Amino acid sequence: MMKYILNDQVIDQDKATIHVSDLALLRAYGVFDFFRLVDLQPLFFNDHIERFFNSADILRLKCPVGRKKLKALILEVISANQIQNSGIRIVLTGGESPNGYSIGKPTLIVINEPINPLPESHFTEGIKLISHEYLRDIPEVKTINYLVGIYKMPEIREKGALDLLFHWNGKISELTRSNFFIIDQNDKIVTAGDGILKGINRKHVLEISRQKFEVEERDLFIEELAGAKEAFITGTTKKVMPVYQIDDLVIGDGKPGKITKDLQKMFAEHIETYLKEN
Amino acid sequence: MMKYILNDQVIDQDKATIHVSDLALLRAYGVFDFFRLVDLQPLFFNDHIERFFNSADILRLKCPVGRKKLKALILEVISANQIQNSGIRIVLTGGESPNGYSIGKPTLIVINEPINPLPESHFTEGIKLISHEYLRDIPEVKTINYLVGIYKMPEIREKGALDLLFHWNGKISELTRSNFFIIDQNDKIVTAGDGILKGINRKHVLEISRQKFEVEERDLFIEELAGAKEAFITGTTKKVMPVYQIDDLVIGDGKPGKITKDLQKMFAEHIETYLKEN
Numbered sequence: 001m002m003k004y005i006l007n008d009q010v011i012d013q014d015k016a017t018i019h020v021s022d023l024a025l026l027r028a029y030g031v032f033d034f035f036r037l038v039d040l041q042p043l044f045f046n047d048h049i050e051r052f053f054n055s056a057d058i059l060r061l062k063c064p065v066g067r068k069k070l071k072a073l074i075l076e077v078i079s080a081n082q083i084q085n086s087g088i089r090i091v092l093t094g095g096e097s098p099n100g101y102s103i104g105k106p107t108l109i110v111i112n113e114p115i116n117p118l119p120e121s122h123f124t125e126g127i128k129l130i131s132h133e134y135l136r137d138i139p140e141v142k143t144i145n146y147l148v149g150i151y152k153m154p155e156i157r158e159k160g161a162l163d164l165l166f167h168w169n170g171k172i173s174e175l176t177r178s179n180f181f182i183i184d185q186n187d188k189i190v191t192a193g194d195g196i197l198k199g200i201n202r203k204h205v206l207e208i209s210r211q212k213f214e215v216e217e218r219d220l221f222i223e224e225l226a227g228a229k230e231a232f233i234t235g236t237t238k239k240v241m242p243v244y245q246i247d248d249l250v251i252g253d254g255k256p257g258k259i260t261k262d263l264q265k266m267f268a269e270h271i272e273t274y275l276k277e278n
Numbered sequence: 279m280m281k282y283i284l285n286d287q288v289i290d291q292d293k294a295t296i297h298v299s300d301l302a303l304l305r306a307y308g309v310f311d312f313f314r315l316v317d318l319q320p321l322f323f324n325d326h327i328e329r330f331f332n333s334a335d336i337l338r339l340k341c342p343v344g345r346k347k348l349k350a351l352i353l354e355v356i357s358a359n360q361i362q363n364s365g366i367r368i369v370l371t372g373g374e375s376p377n378g379y380s381i382g383k384p385t386l387i388v389i390n391e392p393i394n395p396l397p398e399s400h401f402t403e404g405i406k407l408i409s410h411e412y413l414r415d416i417p418e419v420k421t422i423n424y425l426v427g428i429y430k431m432p433e434i435r436e437k438g439a440l441d442l443l444f445h446w447n448g449k450i451s452e453l454t455r456s457n458f459f460i461i462d463q464n465d466k467i468v469t470a471g472d473g474i475l476k477g478i479n480r481k482h483v484l485e486i487s488r489q490k491f492e493v494e495e496r497d498l499f500i501e502e503l504a505g506a507k508e509a510f511i512t513g514t515t516k517k518v519m520p521v522y523q524i525d526d527l528v529i530g531d532g533k534p535g536k537i538t539k540d541l542q543k544m545f546a547e548h549i550e551t552y553l554k555e556n
Contacts, residue, residue, distance in 0.1 A: 004298065006298075016297060016298045016299075017295035017296060017297055017298065018295060018296060018298060018303065019294060019295055020282065020284075020294045020295065020296060020369070020387045020389060021294075021389065022303075023428070024306075025296065025300075025302050025303055025308070025369070025371070025422070026310070026369065026422060027422060027423070027424035027427075027428055028302075028308075028421075028422045028424060029424065029428050029429075030303070032304070059429060060432075089304070089378065091298070091303070091304065093303070094428070099391075099394060100367065100389075100391055101424070101428065102431075103428070109298045111298060111299065111378075113377075113378055116377060134415075137412075137423075137425045137426050137429075138425065138426070138429060143306075143425055144303070144304060144305060144306045145305070145306040145423055145425060146305040146306060146307065146379070147305070147306050147307055147415045147416065147421055147423060148415050148416070149305075150301070150305055150307050150372070150379065150381070151307075151337060151415075151416060153380075154338075
């Protein structure tokens with residue numbers, strides 16, 4: 001039976017439950033993080049662990065185990081499960097509330113979940129997005145709230161899109177589960193600097209981009225899309241993924257751009273280097 | 279041991295758990311409803327059951343039991359638990375997801391939770407609110423998302439307030455768990471008409487208000503607060519509760535207004551009538 005982590009214990013799948021009085025269930029109060037494994041090796045392990053503890057701090061949730069113990073438990077579960085093409089989801093809840101509103105003693109849950117590979121065409125041809133006016137609650141925290149993204153799945157699918165591109169008051173922020181970038185007419189890579197979840201893959205892509213291209217983190221506006229030469233998204237399973245259309249707007253020539261394809265290669269090499277060195 | 283409902287069964291407290299793969303936990307995808315008991319009798323029972331099924335429909339969640347069975351199970355639990363001063367919380371989750379994002383088979387949970395009585399001064403002197411710019415996700419649905427309200431509790435307490443008054447683009451909507459009304463300079467009762475959760479207590483208060491006062495459901499704006507003679511909120515445990523201050527703005531003379539106090543009496547009588555007739 002697949003192994004999970006519940007607080008400080010490795011447990012079997014059928015024991016991986018929480019009580020219904022937990023604030024994550026009753027009030028959606030919780031944080032999480034997610035990273036993938038490559039040949040069972042955690043990708044960007046420390047980045048994700050740090051961001052997880054940071055999200056927890058902001059929501060005033062104390063994880064029942066520290067960083068070192070958490071990493072050790074995760075490695076134990078990965079080793080026990082041996083699931084190729086999988087990821088690790090770490091969740092910290094608001095805990096069993098005495099009154100359905102106050103924070104209790106947070107519950108830590110770790111799930112080793114299989115990842116369905118995305119179609120190759122998403123990477124070679126790109127994807128479509130549909131825009132949606134929305135600002136995530138406390139955007140810099142990776143909270144469990146994906147209500148809107150899931151609610152709008154039928155419309156997203158109906159339009160042949162992959163996901164929503166969120167914007168608020170004209171400012172573009174991010175997707176439900178990815179960060180968003182454009183390449184402008186001067187070949188500059190531009191992405192939102194705040195009001196977003198700072199993706200770990202975003203972080204690494206920015207790092208490698210700066211070696212070769214001009215890069216700017218700043219407010220990005222809906223009206224800039226029409227003038228973008230290229231657009232792409234970053235994420236754990238999305239890696240660097242070209243965007244060829246947003247609503248009815250075709251980006252550039254409607255094909256993955258030169259810089260995007262270059263970044264795809266650079267990022268793949270960067271990941272290989274990371275895996276060798278960690 | 280206290281009784282709960284899990285799907286179509288009445289169970290003991292220690293069995294009231296959900297699996298960690300549930301979409302309500304992983305993605306905050308779920309709906310709920312809540313009503314109180316008066317001498318163990320459900321208040322506005324049918325209104326709450328209807329609204330619960332309506333919320334579930336909008337989120338594409340099918341409840342595992344129908345209305346009749348749900349009501350019967352709830353009455354069974356109330357009778358078994360015999361908890362005076364309590365409420366019934368009904369939750370429907372997104373269910374155990376195969377991939378952490380798709381809706382599974384929804385789990386129904388019912389919790390009979392004690393209600394801590396609110397201080398009498400809240401009703402006789404009123405309360406303070408602090409305003410906060412925020413629009414709830416899918417406002418007309420009673421979703422489980424209270425992240426923002428809980429996150430801001432320290433600030434709410436620090437300012438001696440009871441709750442947040444949400445507004446967005448200048449338009450006032452509601453509190454985290456109550457509806458909001460003003461009485462204008464012409465003694466008209468005004469409340470938001472859409473972009474809000476339509477409270478059951480709001481519905482009943484509007485009904486009785488119309489018998490005696492002018493009432494209007496329309497967009498209500500932040501700048502109207504300065505000219506309000508009175509303000510009050512409605513909710514399951516709040517009933518009709520006066521608001522004497524919002525941020526630094528004192529409403530009227532800073533005391534519960536005449537119409538508000540009248541409505542408190544009328545609502546109490548309305549509830550007595552309801553309980554006799556149901």
